[in-house]
Amino acid sequence: MSDDNQALWDRFNELVKLSFGEVEDGDLKGYIYSFRKTYMAVMGVEEFNKTKKHYDEMTEVMIKLVGDDDPFKAAREKDAPRLFKKNWETILESCCFPVLNATDIDDGIEKYQKCNAYVFDCWRKALNACRQGDYPQAVFLSILALEEAAKFHQAWYELFYNDGKPINAKKNQPPRRKDYKFNHKKKHFVSIVSGALLNHRVEGLFGKDKVVEFVGMAENGELENVRQSCLYATVGDEGPVYPDDVISQETAIFYVVFLGEAIGEFVFSTSWEYRDFKEEMDAVIEEFGLPAVS
Structure with a gap:
């Protein structure tokens, strides 16, 4: 500079x-x-x-x-305008289902922080599973953390706008199936678009093409197939195929790091939270032998 x-x-x-x-x-x-x-x-x-x-x-x-x-050139190259529009429309579907249901701002802050702690507890369990060689469990828990981050995303807006109390709660609520918080595929999409699409750290680690590919997987529902492959054996032409046959160490490291970075970008609203988590991620990146990113 x-x-x-x-x-x-x-x-x-x-x-x-x-x-x-x-x-x-x-x-x-x-x-x-x-x-x-x-x-x-x-x-x-x-x-x-x-x-x-x-x-x-x-x-x-x-x-x-x-x-x-042109500050928007990179965004256009990744189809960001369309994806963010779709992302926002998906999130708006859930406004009538409150998350925190707080009584006041102190109660809201306590519940909000507990939500975030739970999300990153899931991610750290994924990290530990990867370290212990349980690669299917590492990928599954990484995706679980991603889903939970999306489920609780609305909590920040409830806290910011209304002290954690419900916003625009409706008496005649639409069925839950229309709320992204209760849909695996929609949660994957919301978290990945919000946390990874314009995340320079994941792009520095894995390249723009990999980011675009992964966003496409989230949009097309393919992450749900990956999630299930971590949990269930299938029957192939040559017999049973087990999760350990499908999920390699390389795949597990990718999911733990990529989704960890995406979740950190997506979840944290304050500079000190993100700074502390970035330090933790930097140590994980070094541990797995990936290139350092700023």
């Missing part, structure tokens, strides 16, 4: 702090309140003009940093 761009980048980070306020690591309630303030500034609420001014300058700085480059 040139000196001029470094100065712009430093200014951008300074403006982020001004816009979000000085929130200490771990202060999720303070972060939510600051995030709300910034959101209202972006929406043009008059009493937050000072924050809006910071936000406007942040936007100008980012435009200068981008320069003549």
Whole structure:
């Protein structure tokens, strides 16, 4: 990065702090309140003009940093506009089914953090299974963590907008089969598009083509076939085919790392959560002999 761009980048980070306020690591309630303030500034609420001014300058700085480059070129190459539109439409189907059902913001934060802890407990069990040589279980648990991340995705919006209380709960709810939270294939799609499609770390690890291929698998429902192949033997032309015959060490490492990175990108809303998990992922990447990524 040139000196001029470094100065712009430093200014951008300074403006982020001004816009979000000085929130200490771990202060999720303070972060939510600051995030709300910034959101209202972006929406043009008059009493937050000072924050809006910071936000406007942040936007100008980012435009200068981008320069003549097309920031959306890479996204278009991966069919991102269509996929994100489909992703958002899938998520909107579930708005009437609350996740947290909190009584107040403290209750909401406690439940939200427990959701996240559970998701990453599933992923760490996948990691341990991979280390122990149980490769089908490693892949299955990685996909399970991915599904649970999608199931609880709505929790952040409930917490941010309404202290964890239900948003737009409807008396006449549609059947659960229309809610992506109760559909394996839709959960795979939502998590992968949100967490991997524009994730520079997974692209640095596995390449753009692999990311595009995996997003396609999620969209086409193929991850559900992989999930089942981890659990059930099938009968082939030459006799039974067992999970150990299908899932190799290389496959298990790929799923544990790829989905771990995707889930981290998808789930964490604060800088300190993502920073801590990134350090954990960096150690796992080194352990498995994969190239380091920033």
